[in-house]
Amino acid sequence: MDCRVGVRLHRRTNLPQQTARGLTGYGDSRLVPLIPHIRLAKTGLPVWMLGLGADRLRADMNRLLAMLFHQGVLDEQFLQLQQLQDESSPNFVSEVVNIYFHESEKLLKNLRELLMDREFSDYKKMGTHLNQFMGSSSSIGAKRIRNVCVAFRAASEHNKPCWVSQCLRALEVLEHEYCYLKNKLHELFQIEQQRVLAAGVRYPMQNN
Template identity: 70%
Template sequence: MLGLGACNLEVDMNRLIELLFHQGVLDEQFMQLQHLQDESSPNFVYEVVTLYFRESEKLLRNLRALLYECTDYKKMGIHLNQMMGSSSSIVVKHVQNISVRLYFRPQSSNWIGCIQSLEVLEHEYFYLKNKLHEFLQIEQQRVIAAGVRYHPLLQQ
């Protein structure tokens, strides 16, 4: 894929984003996030997405621990609020919608329903993570193919 020109990589990137739009995973606000990236902040999307991944995985671990250790539904609500907020910041529709459903589950003290909703949330999150990771890799290759110096963090 490295041999492809920057234009072909941009086409691949756009197809992936269109797929995620079509699936309802992302919406038009993600394009606005991309437009905030410019020469003065060439890694803006990468940084925002990476921060989202780091925080979301911590929140998911905490939610799972709360469900299995003490079923503290009040603390779960706090973590779910954080998950909904961070998901909305990068416009992750599926993750945000599932977080909302899980947020209201504990009010009925339905432990099995909470576990099932958390599993769906984790599944959607990891699907999103894989797709956005693919997007970031294509973006990195596109920038390299275009001859633009890219942030060293992306070359890890």
């Protein structure tokens, strides 16, 4: 499923030779003179600025997560997933979530194929797919998707042809919620990758 939409990307600032725009990166137009022969990291940023970048990106992550919790998109299970991530498995959360995305797209495809069949009558199979979707969504803290699955399953349990149209509408809502979650979590992981890069170059740099 193509869920690509215009998402806000956090790009590293490209500094000109003599000046750099505001340190915050949020529209501050003041020009800051650079010190001649300042030590640069591999990112092109002065080493002394990297801590500021990492802190800003962490704040961006926290704001995005707070928004997703406020909207009911995620619940505390996602935080528990984050707590399992450590130095030995730095990509644990993104790997688990990507497996979830892969399996979810197969389930969504199967659900749509069932409902588009003119002779559709296998409500039991639909319920099985929805139960799988509910379980996997609960395991990563995708609260709003789980709730949509519950409503979808309730509509499918009527087992009447006239309810197929309602199931199709429920599927459209489910697909919309899935794409919203996928885009937001991809954005979160992009910020996290950039934060790790910014934080990682705090360590002594090797001379070229």
